[in-house]
Amino acid sequence: MxxxxxxxxxxxxxxxxxxxxxxxxxxxxxxxxxxxxxxxxxxxxxxxxxxxxxxxxxxxxxxxxxxxxxxxxxxxxxxxxxxxxxxxxxxxxxxxxxxxxxxxxxxxxxxxxxxxxxxxxxxxxxxxxxxxxxxxxxxxxxxxxxxxxxxxxxxxxxxxxxxxxxxxxxxxxxxxxxxxxxxxxxxxxxxxxxxxxxxEVMLRRDPLTGVQSRLLGEQMLRQVLSERIPAGLIMLDLDKFKAINDTHGHPMGDKVLQAVADACRGLLRAGKTISRWGGEEFLVIVPNVDAPGLQRVAERLRLAIADLSVAPVGQVTASLGATLLQSWDDQETVLQRADQALYRAKEQGGNQVVAVPAPIAAGTTPQQTN
Ligand SMILES: Nc1nc2c(ncn2[C@@H]2O[C@H](COP(=O)(O)OP(=O)(O)OP(=O)(O)O)[C@@H](O)[C@H]2O)c(=O)[nH]1
Structure with a gap:
C-alpha cells in the first residue's frame, strides 16, 4: 500500500x-x-x-x-x-x-x-x-x-x-x-x-459538548436550504435546566449538557447533525426525511434524554420542536417555526415533541407525543 x-x-x-x-x-x-x-x-x-x-x-x-x-x-x-x-x-x-x-x-x-x-x-x-x-x-x-x-x-x-x-x-x-x-x-x-x-476546529466544535458549534450549524442549515434538500429541523431544549444549575452547581450542569450531547450524538447517524445552539439548546438537522420520519427521530431523542440518569441530578428531560423545511423557507422562517413548536412543547409541560407543519397547512393541529 x-x-x-x-x-x-x-x-x-x-x-x-x-x-x-x-x-x-x-x-x-x-x-x-x-x-x-x-x-x-x-x-x-x-x-x-x-x-x-x-x-x-x-x-x-x-x-x-x-x-x-x-x-x-x-x-x-x-x-x-x-x-x-x-x-x-x-x-x-x-x-x-x-x-x-x-x-x-x-x-x-x-x-x-x-x-x-x-x-x-x-x-x-x-x-x-x-x-x-x-x-x-x-x-x-x-x-x-x-x-x-x-x-x-x-x-x-x-x-x-x-x-x-x-x-x-x-x-x-x-x-x-x-x-x-x-x-x-x-x-x-x-x-x-x-x-x-x-x-478553525474551535470555531466548528462546541468546546463543552464536542458537538458542532452554532456557527457550523448555521452554515449547514444555509447549505441544506440553498441545495433544497428535503430536510427537517428539530430544536431541542432541556427542561428546567436553571434548577439543575441552581441545585447542583454549574459544573454539574455542564456534565448534564455533555451527557445529553453524547446521548444525542450516539443516536444520530447517516447525515444527521447536532449543533449547540446556545446554553441548553441544541439544533438537529435531519436530511432526506418526511414528517413521520422526523417525528420518529425527535421522539427517539426525547426518550434517549429521558432515559439518561446523571447522578446526583437524576432524570433530565427535554422539549423538542420539529418542522420540515419547505422550498420557500429561509433560515429565519424555518427557525421561527421550530422555535414556535418548541415553545408549545414547553407550554404543554415539557418532555414532549411538538411538530409544526409548514404554513400552507397552518390550520392543521400540531402533532404532539410524550
Ligand atoms: N451549566 C451550564 N449552564 C448553562 C450554560 N449555558 C447556559 N446555562 C444556564 O442554563 C439556564 C437556562 O435557564 P432557562 O433559560 O431559564 O431555562 P430552563 O431553566 O431550562 O427553563 P425551561 O427551558 O423553561 O424549562 C441558565 O441558568 C443559564 O445560566 C452552560 O454552558 N453550562
Missing part, C-alpha cells in the same frame, strides 16, 4: 533530485573541458569525473530509497566541501610557491559554487550546526583564497580577483545571514498555519 506523502518532503526530494542532476551536468561539462584543455592539471582531471560518478550513485540511491534524502544531501555536501577546499589550498600554495604563477589564472571557476554550497548547508543542516559548518567551510575554502588575494594586491584588483573577493567575502556572508531569516519566516508561517487550523 502506498503511503500519503507530506507535500514538503516531496518538494525537498524534487529539489534534491534537480540539484543532483545539475551537479551531474556541471561535472560532466567540467570533465569534458578539462580533458580537452591543452594544459592538464591532476586535480582538474580527477575531481570532475569523480563528481560525475558520485552524482550518478546518489541519483540512483535517491530513486531507490527516497527516504534517504537527507543522508544523500549530506554525502553530497561533504564531497562538495572537499572538492571546493582541495583546489583552494592546493592552488593557493602552488601560486605562492611558484614564481610567476598567479592564483587567478589557475583556480578553477568554483567561487559561485561556494555560494551555492553555503546555501545548501543553511537549508539542509539543522539549527546552530549550520552556522558552525558554514564557518568551518568558510575557513577551509574561502580563507586561503582571501588571504592570498590580500597579500597579492595586483591579483586582487584584477576582474577575476575582485570576483573572487566578492564571492568568498560579502556574497557568502549574505547567504549565511539571510537564509536563517528565511528559515525563521518559514517556521513562523508553519506555526501560524497550525494556529489557524486549531482556531
Amino acid at each position: 502506498t503511503q500519503a506523502q507530506d507535500p514538503d518532503e516531496r518538494y525537498v526530494r524534487i529539489a534534491v533530485m534537480i540539484m543532483l542532476a545539475l551537479t551531474l551536468f556541471a561535472s560532466a561539462c567540467a570533465t569534458l573541458i578539462h580533458w580537452l584543455a591543452p594544459i592538464h592539471r591532476m586535480m582538474d582531471l580527477v575531481v570532475p569525473p569523480a563528481f560525475c560518478v558520485l552524482s550518478v550513485g546518489l541519483i540512483t540511491a535517491l530513486v531507490r530509497r527516497p527516504d534517504w534524502v537527507l543522508g544523500i544531501v549530506r554525502i553530497d555536501l561533504l564531497a562538495a566541501g572537499v572538492a571546493l577546499a582541495a583546489p583552494a589550498w592546493l592552488y593557493t600554495l602552488q601560486a605562492t610557491l611558484t614564481p610567476g604563477m598567479q592564483l587567478i589564472d589557475i583556480l578553477p571557476p568554483v567561487s559561485s559554487l561556494f555560494v551555492v554550497f553555503l546555501a545548501m548547508l543553511m537549508i539542509f543542516v539543522p539549527g546552530r550546526l549550520a552556522f558552525l559548518v558554514a564557518a568551518l567551510s568558510w575557513v577551509l575554502i574561502a580563507l586561503p583564497v582571501l588571504v592570498y588575494l590580500l597579500l597579492h594586491g595586483r591579483e586582487m584588483w584584477s576582474p577575476r580577483g575582485r570576483d573572487l573577493l566578492m564571492a568568498y567575502g560579502p556574497a557568502s556572508i549574505m547567504v549565511v545571514v539571510l537564509l536563517p531569516v528565511q528559515r525563521a519566516l518559514v517556521g513562523k508561517i508553519r506555526r501560524l498555519a497550525l494556529e489557524r487550523d486549531r482556531m
Whole structure:
C-alpha cells in the first residue's frame, strides 16, 4: 500500500533530485573541458569525473530509497566541501610557491559554487550546526583564497580577483545571514498555519459538548436550504435546566449538557447533525426525511434524554420542536417555526415533541407525543 506523502518532503526530494542532476551536468561539462584543455592539471582531471560518478550513485540511491534524502544531501555536501577546499589550498600554495604563477589564472571557476554550497548547508543542516559548518567551510575554502588575494594586491584588483573577493567575502556572508531569516519566516508561517487550523476546529466544535458549534450549524442549515434538500429541523431544549444549575452547581450542569450531547450524538447517524445552539439548546438537522420520519427521530431523542440518569441530578428531560423545511423557507422562517413548536412543547409541560407543519397547512393541529 502506498503511503500519503507530506507535500514538503516531496518538494525537498524534487529539489534534491534537480540539484543532483545539475551537479551531474556541471561535472560532466567540467570533465569534458578539462580533458580537452591543452594544459592538464591532476586535480582538474580527477575531481570532475569523480563528481560525475558520485552524482550518478546518489541519483540512483535517491530513486531507490527516497527516504534517504537527507543522508544523500549530506554525502553530497561533504564531497562538495572537499572538492571546493582541495583546489583552494592546493592552488593557493602552488601560486605562492611558484614564481610567476598567479592564483587567478589557475583556480578553477568554483567561487559561485561556494555560494551555492553555503546555501545548501543553511537549508539542509539543522539549527546552530549550520552556522558552525558554514564557518568551518568558510575557513577551509574561502580563507586561503582571501588571504592570498590580500597579500597579492595586483591579483586582487584584477576582474577575476575582485570576483573572487566578492564571492568568498560579502556574497557568502549574505547567504549565511539571510537564509536563517528565511528559515525563521518559514517556521513562523508553519506555526501560524497550525494556529489557524486549531482556531478553525474551535470555531466548528462546541468546546463543552464536542458537538458542532452554532456557527457550523448555521452554515449547514444555509447549505441544506440553498441545495433544497428535503430536510427537517428539530430544536431541542432541556427542561428546567436553571434548577439543575441552581441545585447542583454549574459544573454539574455542564456534565448534564455533555451527557445529553453524547446521548444525542450516539443516536444520530447517516447525515444527521447536532449543533449547540446556545446554553441548553441544541439544533438537529435531519436530511432526506418526511414528517413521520422526523417525528420518529425527535421522539427517539426525547426518550434517549429521558432515559439518561446523571447522578446526583437524576432524570433530565427535554422539549423538542420539529418542522420540515419547505422550498420557500429561509433560515429565519424555518427557525421561527421550530422555535414556535418548541415553545408549545414547553407550554404543554415539557418532555414532549411538538411538530409544526409548514404554513400552507397552518390550520392543521400540531402533532404532539410524550
Ligand atoms: N451549566 C451550564 N449552564 C448553562 C450554560 N449555558 C447556559 N446555562 C444556564 O442554563 C439556564 C437556562 O435557564 P432557562 O433559560 O431559564 O431555562 P430552563 O431553566 O431550562 O427553563 P425551561 O427551558 O423553561 O424549562 C441558565 O441558568 C443559564 O445560566 C452552560 O454552558 N453550562
